Amino acid sequence: xEKIQIKINPKFYKKEAVEESLKAFSDNFDYKIIDDSLxxxxxxxxxxxxxxxxxxxxLALMKNKSMV
Amino acid sequence: xxxxxxxxxxxxIEIKLDPKLYSLDVIYSTAYVFLDKAYIKxxxxxxxxxIVQLKTxxxxxxxxxxNDFYNELLNYAFYKRQTEKTGDxxxxxxxxxxxxxxxxxxxxxxxxxxxxxxxxxxxxxxxKYGKDTDKNKS
Numbered sequence: 001x002e003k004i005q006i007k008i009n010p011k012f013y014k015k016e017a018v019e020e021s022l023k024a025f026s027d028n029f030d031y032k033i034i035d036d037s038l039x040x041x042x043x044x045x046x047x048x049x050x051x052x053x054x055x056x057x058x059l060a061l062m063k064n065k066s067m068v
Numbered sequence: 069x070x071x072x073x074x075x076x077x078x079x080x081i082e083i084k085l086d087p088k089l090y091s092l093d094v095i096y097s098t099a100y101v102f103l104d105k106a107y108i109k110x111x112x113x114x115x116x117x118x119i120v121q122l123k124t125x126x127x128x129x130x131x132x133x134x135n136d137f138y139n140e141l142l143n144y145a146f147y148k149r150q151t152e153k154t155g156d157x158x159x160x161x162x163x164x165x166x167x168x169x170x171x172x173x174x175x176x177x178x179x180x181x182x183x184x185x186x187x188x189x190x191x192x193x194x195x196k197y198g199k200d201t202d203k204n205k206s
Contacts, residue, residue: 012118052107062096
């Protein structure tokens with residue numbers, strides 16, 4: 001399995017949304033929260049696609065929950 | 069400073085936006101519209117410069133995606149401006165609708181909406197004919 005780091009800017013992405021998204025994606029990848037703005041993910045799927053889908057998912061979640 | 073970077077091969081676009089021109093709300097709203105067409109990542113500083121990274125999902129025309137994004141930004145910026153402009157009048161209309169029978173709650177609304185009523189149409193039925201009109205008749 002390959003690893004990749006996802007940089008999340010906390011000024012744009014709400015912490016709660018990121019945490020909920022990580023739970024939702026737990027079937028797709030294993031993750032380790034390094035700090036507030038860095039997450040390491042490990043997956044058998046194409047990591048670039050997973051990463052991009054994750055960014056979109058967090059943004060969509062923030063919209064649905066009216067966090068912004 | 070270059071504000072837009074396009075990588076046609078990868079289908080990636082990086083747009084740097086001035087938050088004084090396009091507020092964060094406008095940028096978020098625009099980003100949501102493009103969630104199905106592109107992968108979107110937000111970065112930068114909300115007070116100084118917002119960096120929007122777009123990556124096409126289906127290797128679509130990146131130039132078109134960029135132009136559409138700018139159009140949508142303008143669209144939402146205009147919408148926000150209009151919403152702010154008409155905010156007070158919407159508030160007054162809503163108050164008038166919700167509290168139309170209770171003048172004490174919305175005195176401000178009545179001041180704003182004073183009008184002539186020579187036929188007495190606006191006078192409530194009870195005030196005009198008394199509460200027990202039907203009973204009095206029978």
